[in-house]
Structures are given as structure tokens and as C-alpha cells.
Amino acid sequence: MRYLPLTPDDRRDMLRVIGASDIDALFRDVPEAARLPGPIAGLPHHMPEMLVERELGALAAKNVPAGAGPFFVGCGAYKHHVPASVDHLIQRGEFLTSYTPYQPEIAQGTLQYLFEFQTQVARLLAMEVANASMYDGSTAMTEALFMGRRVTRRKKYLLSGGTHPHYVSVAETLTRFTDDEVVSFEPALTPGAPGDDLAALIEAIDGETAAVVVQNPNLFGHVADLSELAAAAHAKGALLIAVVTEVVSLGAIRAPGEMGADIVVGEGQSIGNGLNFGGPYLGLFATREKYMRQMPGRLCGETVDANGKRGFVLTLSTREQHIRREKATSNICTNSGLCALAFTIHMSLLGEKGLRHLAELNHARAVQVAERLAAIPGVSLMNDHFFNEFTVMLPISGRPALRAMAEMGVLGGVSLGRLYPARADLDHGMVIAVTETVSDDDIDKLDKALRELVK
Amino acid sequence: MMNAQGRPTAPVAANADAPAGITGNRALMLEEPLLFEKGSPDRCGVDLPPVPAVASRLGGLDRHRPIGLAGLAEGEVVRHFTRLSRQNYAIDMGIFPLGSCTMKHNPRLNEKMARLPGFGDIHPLQPQDTVQGALELIHRLADWLCKLTNMPAVSMSPKAGAHGELCGMLAIRAAQEAKGDARSVVLVPESAHGTNPATAAFCGYRVEDIPANAAGRVDLAALKARLGPDVAAVMITNPNTCGLFEPDMIDICAAVHAAGAFVYCDGANFNAIVGKVRPGDLGIDAMHINLHKTFSTPHGGGGPGSGPVVFSAALAPFAPLPFVEHQHGRFELIEEEQAHASAAHDHSFGRMVAFHGQMGMYVRALAYIMSHGADGLRQVAEDAVLNANYILARCKDVMSAPFGDSGPCMHEALFSDDFLEGTGVSTLDFAKAMIDEGFHPMTMYFPLVVHGAMLIEPTETESRANLDQLIEVLRGLALAAKAGDSARFAAAPYHAPRARLDETLAARKPVLSWREPAPAAAAE
Numbered sequence: 002m003r004y005l006p007l008t009p010d011d012r013r014d015m016l017r018v019i020g021a022s023d024i025d026a027l028f029r030d031v032p033e034a035a036r037l038p039g040p041i042a043g044l045p046h047h048m049p050e051m052l053v054e055r056e057l058g059a060l061a062a063k064n065v066p067a068g069a070g071p072f073f074v075g076c077g078a079y080k081h082h083v084p085a086s087v088d089h090l091i092q093r094g095e096f097l098t099s100y101t102p103y104q105p106e107i108a109q110g111t112l113q114y115l116f117e118f119q120t121q122v123a124r125l126l127a128m129e130v131a132n133a134s135m136y137d138g139s140t141a142m143t144e145a146l147f148m149g150r151r152v153t154r155r156k157k158y159l160l161s162g163g164t165h166p167h168y169v170s171v172a173e174t175l176t177r178f179t180d181d182e183v184v185s186f187e188p189a190l191t192p193g194a195p196g197d198d199l200a201a202l203i204e205a206i207d208g209e210t211a212a213v214v215v216q217n218p219n220l221f222g223h224v225a226d227l228s229e230l231a232a233a234a235h236a237k238g239a240l241l242i243a244v245v246t247e248v249v250s251l252g253a254i255r256a257p258g259e260m261g262a263d264i265v266v267g268e269g270q271s272i273g274n275g276l277n278f279g280g281p282y283l284g285l286f287a288t289r290e291k292y293m294r295q296m297p298g299r300l301c302g303e304t305v306d307a308n309g310k311r312g313f314v315l316t317l318s319t320r321e322q323h324i325r326r327e328k329a330t331s332n333i334c335t336n337s338g339l340c341a342l343a344f345t346i347h348m349s350l351l352g353e354k355g356l357r358h359l360a361e362l363n364h365a366r367a368v369q370v371a372e373r374l375a376a377i378p379g380v381s382l383m384n385d386h387f388f389n390e391f392t393v394m395l396p397i398s399g400r401p402a403l404r405a406m407a408e409m410g411v412l413g414g415v416s417l418g419r420l421y422p423a424r425a426d427l428d429h430g431m432v433i434a435v436t437e438t439v440s441d442d443d444i445d446k447l448d449k450a451l452r453e454l455v456k
Numbered sequence: 457m458m459n460a461q462g463r464p465t466a467p468v469a470a471n472a473d474a475p476a477g478i479t480g481n482r483a484l485m486l487e488e489p490l491l492f493e494k495g496s497p498d499r500c501g502v503d504l505p506p507v508p509a510v511a512s513r514l515g516g517l518d519r520h521r522p523i524g525l526a527g528l529a530e531g532e533v534v535r536h537f538t539r540l541s542r543q544n545y546a547i548d549m550g551i552f553p554l555g556s557c558t559m560k561h562n563p564r565l566n567e568k569m570a571r572l573p574g575f576g577d578i579h580p581l582q583p584q585d586t587v588q589g590a591l592e593l594i595h596r597l598a599d600w601l602c603k604l605t606n607m608p609a610v611s612m613s614p615k616a617g618a619h620g621e622l623c624g625m626l627a628i629r630a631a632q633e634a635k636g637d638a639r640s641v642v643l644v645p646e647s648a649h650g651t652n653p654a655t656a657a658f659c660g661y662r663v664e665d666i667p668a669n670a671a672g673r674v675d676l677a678a679l680k681a682r683l684g685p686d687v688a689a690v691m692i693t694n695p696n697t698c699g700l701f702e703p704d705m706i707d708i709c710a711a712v713h714a715a716g717a718f719v720y721c722d723g724a725n726f727n728a729i730v731g732k733v734r735p736g737d738l739g740i741d742a743m744h745i746n747l748h749k750t751f752s753t754p755h756g757g758g759g760p761g762s763g764p765v766v767f768s769a770a771l772a773p774f775a776p777l778p779f780v781e782h783q784h785g786r787f788e789l790i791e792e793e794q795a796h797a798s799a800a801h802d803h804s805f806g807r808m809v810a811f812h813g814q815m816g817m818y819v820r821a822l823a824y825i826m827s828h829g830a831d832g833l834r835q836v837a838e839d840a841v842l843n844a845n846y847i848l849a850r851c852k853d854v855m856s857a858p859f860g861d862s863g864p865c866m867h868e869a870l871f872s873d874d875f876l877e878g879t880g881v882s883t884l885d886f887a888k889a890m891i892d893e894g895f896h897p898m899t900m901y902f903p904l905v906v907h908g909a910m911l912i913e914p915t916e917t918e919s920r921a922n923l924d925q926l927i928e929v930l931r932g933l934a935l936a937a938k939a940g941d942s943a944r945f946a947a948a949p950y951h952a953p954r955a956r957l958d959e960t961l962a963a964r965k966p967v968l969s970w971r972e973p974a975p976a977a978a979a980e
Contacts, residue, residue: 061574063589279811339756352527
């Protein structure tokens, strides 16, 4: 067994040192009735590396990877090009195989990149402070709700109709056994600005409202100015929580922090991280400095060492499980460290100039595709304003259309029927994401496939 | 130059005793500025295709103001992060004996497999016919986790151990509410893992402690005495955080069930018993499995992890969405409550995360299980336990092992600071002195059950030679402390990239992001 270094002689000698007759003597606290006499049935015998590789390779080969052909699937996860140096650097053993930096003197590498990450995230979201990452965008959003409760001492949340329905489900699940009230607005399929009805949201804010949650760009790809919403929330003593599932958009459009948001959360997968079928991903979380001590998750802070040199440590951790554990602000005890590292490296490669260029490229590509598809008879573009994702209505049902397109080798988007099974009126809707990885040939193939299906 | 907090804004020479050279570095001790101090907004390390000329459809929401990001050329980025990496200790460099954290060798095969395009480059919302291999992999891992635990159902989606714990407790709460039996209290023994009380509180329960007995186990009599109609669940860590197996586990589960409550088991330490004991045989109702610990995923400086939860038949109907089912020769992802109500999970309490959990960790876990097989996993648990007992046996004459006489430990050995009494050396000092000897310290001051705790977990992937080296260091430091060599400990570490860092300052005046230093002229 290639990973286990002890030899039979080692084991015998070590048992002698311990004073145990055999290995089972060390398991003597296990009740007799629960001791297994031998290997568990139904699992394979141990396999050499070559065979594991062959078997997993065969499973992987049954999937169609995003890179295999034209690909336009988004809605919260995006295919972007990740420079080769990102994956190379995160695989350095000193990053890959280190632990939570509990011993800061020998973990400055991790701590410094977390400090750099926090700085990048705060600036990208136009906020003052960010944490060192969370599980993903959806759990970050739910943590933001609870933080809204701590700040305002109110317990009603208004979730806009353009919020990713899976994110809404997570919030509903995690508040299910609290006395918090989650009011989820249904998406409005308004031509021109699909998803949100910001006026209705503003109307609904009252003196009980802890926070208003709005995603931008929203699930349908629509981008909106949140300033009025922020002002309305603040006027009633509520917070504005903004959700960004496509962070590349922040290289082109105004950040929620510039539009008055109090907490901004996001899914950071787009920068540095692959699709990975949904995980691991990277939750971003940022807020204003005045709410810093209410912020959940792990934080890295600057300090000095005994010789006066600058260094970094995990800080403000008393909000977590260390003392008075039942009073902790959340039960989270980790962060997505390695995904945050990938983000930091990719962001340092891009820099300000590169991020803006990447965002412009995404937008321009999306405009090209939207205009091509809008010209197909029977297909209508729902959005006036969008970043790299938009919604089209087809004359046919979306789910079978996507399956048929997949048969033609085109992964064409996300059907609204999959995300909103209870909304018959959305059944013909499809959200299409376009990134820098889309080529002219890909656009031709999407156009051709869609024309074929709707004719 | 100083920042607003009066702290230096640039690194100083690594070897402060000697005058700084031109680079501020000494030999291979490399100091590295923050990337914001090196980069600039107009420098870029990627070449992107030109932007096609189109009319903007951003609706006038263009971002005009500078964002404040720093860029570097590719070679500079590589050098920056390579230099940073060298200021980290890692399991690839040596033993990392953090108790309760399980730092074992990370096979590179697992990394290679997780990066296959068929796993790493697939989208969670692709048509299901295009991801049958991925769904099959999740289904197979789920099935094997059920077999390893003898539990009938598993929810794969939780993203970490603490998240799995939350999932398990939500299922317990949902099950009791479905019976119309609202209970308010969760009992948490002192020997439980650190996140347990926070999780129970998060689910709306009041937490009560159950004391540990003199042998470091749950006090069974105290537990039985407290059980009653208000108790929803007992959260037990087994093996517990003292590194001990709870010998009364079957009796505990029976008593809890008789009182109408459930047993949640924190499975953080499952690597100690995998292949040897199945939690379902003990009577447990729900347990999360830290895939990253038991089946290895690199910890990556803090995460990501993965925390699937196994459920008993009583809790299975309440498990969260989504889950994978195999029907009519096809794998199907059940992700909707209304449309596809599945008989097996007809009371699902909802969704824990946006998508389907940590695919990258599933691939690594499956590769690890296949590499070891049923035979090897048994050996994994045996070697992990053997290694811990070897450390306990060889150190307990010079260090204090509070439970060392009450039987073997499992995969981690617990010491208290009694042996340091009167030496002026604390657990913290002792740990920091280990750094000077080239080792990552053990877990300190946890669990809270013993004073000045030191919890050492070697794992199954350490050789006897590695253990002997660690043992010599532990013994040497213990003897040095007792001999009065307190200078060696007072300000340790002396040879790390940093001396002890001022954590109080960091918390009192938090600086969480970099700001441009004030111009020198303005400071005068």
C-alpha cells in the first residue's frame, strides 16, 4: 500500500513498545458488538495507481467538458480562461498542503496572500473590508442575512425576484428554524429588464425590514442601478445586500459599493477557478468598516512581530467558536483558502488593466451573440441592458431544446424551466452566457443549432 | 515609512541582527513586499484578444472610477507567489501533528484525477445527459460512504465539516417538527468538537454541556439523568477530541432513542475507525464525514473541504436536496422538491448550497478509497491508531498524559501542561520552541477538558523514523524545560520567518486591507 510507510516489522516493534499484544488491543474500547472482523464488503481491493487512473478516466470520459465545443452555460458559474501559471502556483506543496495558519510565524505565505485577497476583494466590490472567503456565493449570501439581523436587530429580509433561485432556496433552508422572515419576490418577466421589479421592492421596505437583497447582474442577466434602492432601504433603517455571481462584471459596471450597498457578497469562481461541476467555489464577503466586527468568517489582519517587522495573523476570531461557542456569529470554521489563492494569483496577473479588458471583451462578445440570436425569427431578446449573460424567449420549451442542442454538440445555456419548475410562463426562457472563451465559430454553431430547432 | 496605524509599510531585512543588504534579503530567507507595493494598474500578465467594436449595452452603468488593483507581468507573479510559498510550513515539508485536524500525505494522483476535464471542466447546470459520468461518480462515492458507515442514506452537498453538522442538525429538527414534537435543548459533551455548540445554537436550540468523566469520556450517568422530553439531540464526537473512543456509545444511543431524541455524531475523527467500526452499528442517527480528513484532500491553507452527512432510516426522508438516483439505467440528479418528489427523501428540508457540493473533493475521496480498497482503509485506521499510541507510550514518562493510564488512545494523543508546572514555560512557549526544531506544533489549548492541552495527531502516513524524530524533539524540549532552560522558550521561535506576532494589536486596531501609505511630505 503505497501511502502507508509502516512495515510489518515496524508494527510489531511499535506494539511491543506500547505494550499491546496485537493491534486489536488498541481498539479494545470499541464494543464487541460493533467490531468488524474483516474488510467491509462491497468495496474493491486496493488498486495500483495505473488502474485507479484508468477507471476514473473512463468515468470522466462519459462527460462532455465545457472546452469540448461551443459552450454558453452560466447562471452562477462561468467558463473563463484561467492562465496556466495559476494552477501551477496553487499546486506548490507549501500552499497546497498547508493548514489553517494557526502558527502565523511559519504561515506568512498563506496569511500574506489572504491579506492581498481581502484587499483585492474589497476594492473590486468597492467596500472597505472583506473576509478571507466563504464556501460559495449562496452560503455567503445567507451569512449576510444573519449579519443584517445582527446589525439592524430586525428579522425580515426582502429577496428580489432576480436573485438566483438556488441562492433563495439556501436562504429559506437556513432560516427555516429561526423566527426570521424571508420574503422572496417572484421574478417578473418584464421585457427590457427581466427579473426584478425594483419599484415593488422599494414599496415593500418597512420598519421591520432588516435587509433588501438584490443580485446584479441578476439571474436573467439584467444590470440595474441600485442607488435608488439603497437610498430607500437606508431611509427605513434597512441594509442593502448586493449579490454578484459574475465578478468579472465588476471590471465593466459600477460596483454595488459605489451604488450604496452595505454588504456585498459574491461568487468568486470566475476568477482563477474552474467549473468543477459546482464546487469547490469561493464565497466573497465585504462590508463597510463600521460593520467589521459583525462580519462572519475568517479574517487576516496586519500586525508586527516582536522585532517590529510587519506580519499577518488571523484576527477577531473571538466572534467564531473559540470562546462562548454557543454565541458564535456563525458555525463556519474554515474558508476556501486554496480557491482564494487562485483568485489572488489570477487577479494579480490581470491587474486593473487586464480585468477591465477582460470585462469589456466579455461584454462585447455577449452583445455580438445577443444580436445574432435576436435576429432569429421567433426568438426574442428580453434584455435591454446586460453584461455577459442575457435571456431569450423561444417559441419552444427550453429544456428539450437544450437537450437537442447538446445532441448537436452545442451546450447552449440554462433553461428557466430547470430553475423555476413551478413557473409555466418561464418554460420557454433560456439564459445564455458568453465569455471570452467563445469563438466566432462557436457563435455560428449556436446560431445554426437554434435556427434548426425553432424553424 | 509608517502607515496610519504607525506600523511599517514595507518589509525589513529578514535577519534583523545584521544590517540590511540592498535587497533586504539574507541568503535563502526571502522577504516579499505586498503585490500592491510591487504592481501597478497598467501592468498586466495576461494577453487577451482585442475587444470587438460593438455598442455598449451596459445601460450607462460603466465603472469609471479606478478600482485600485495592482498588476504584474507573469514572471513577477510567479516569483511573488513562489517567494510567499517559502514562508509556509506544509505537510509536504514535514510532519504536521495538529490534533483533530488530520494532516496526512496528499496523493498527487488525486490532484491529477480532479483536474481531468471530464470532472474539472463541467458545469453544474449542463444537461444531465452530458454529465452521466460525474453523476455516476457521486452515486458510487455515496454508496461507498453508506457501506463504510452502515447507514442507509447520505447527503453529499455540504461544503465542509461544520456545514455537514448544520445539515445533520437541520434534519433532526425537521424530523421532530414533522412529528409535531418541538424540542428545545441539545446536549453537547465537553469532549465534543469545537463547532458543535455553535451549530446547535444556529439551529435554534439551547445548548447544555455534559461533563466528561475522569477517563475523558462522556459521563453516562450525567447524560442519562439529563435526558428528557425537552432534549432534541445529543451531539457526540467519537472518537472524541481527547482522542478516545466512547466505549458506552451503544448504551448512549439506546438511552437517547428511548428518550425520543437523536444522536448526532461529529465524524471529524472517522479516519481513526474507518473500515474497523461502522457508526450505524453503534446506533448513530446522523454523522458528517470530513472527506478531506478521512479520504484526503489538501487543506490548501484552510480549505476547501467537504462534509457529506450519513443518515439513519429515521432521518433519511428529511435529507437536503439535491441527490443522485439511479433509475432505468440512467443517473438522475434530483434537485426539485415539487416536480420530482422522490420516495426516499419525500420530506427534504431544502437546499444547503447553490449547486451539488464539492465535486473536486468527491473525485479525490474516491481516488483515495480506490487506492486503499476495503483492505487498505482498515490498515489506514490501524496505522493511525498505532502511530498515536506509539507517541503516547514513548512520551508519557516525561510529558503528562492525563488519560494515558485509562487505556489506549485512538488516532491522537492528548497531553496536558502539568509537566511544565513550575518551569515558567507554557504550552504556547513549548509549541513555539518546536518551530525552532523544524516542526509544526501540535494543537494547543484544545480540547478544553485538560489544562494547557497539547493534542498530537500523527496520521497513518508517517513512518516510524519520522515519529522517532518528533518524539526525540518532544522529549528533548520537555527535559530542557524541566532543567530550567527557559531562555530557549521565552521568545521562541528564533529561526522562523517571523518572531512572535502581536495578535492583540491586530485585534484591537484591525487592519484588514492594504492602504496606500500617506505621502512622506504630508507626514512631516
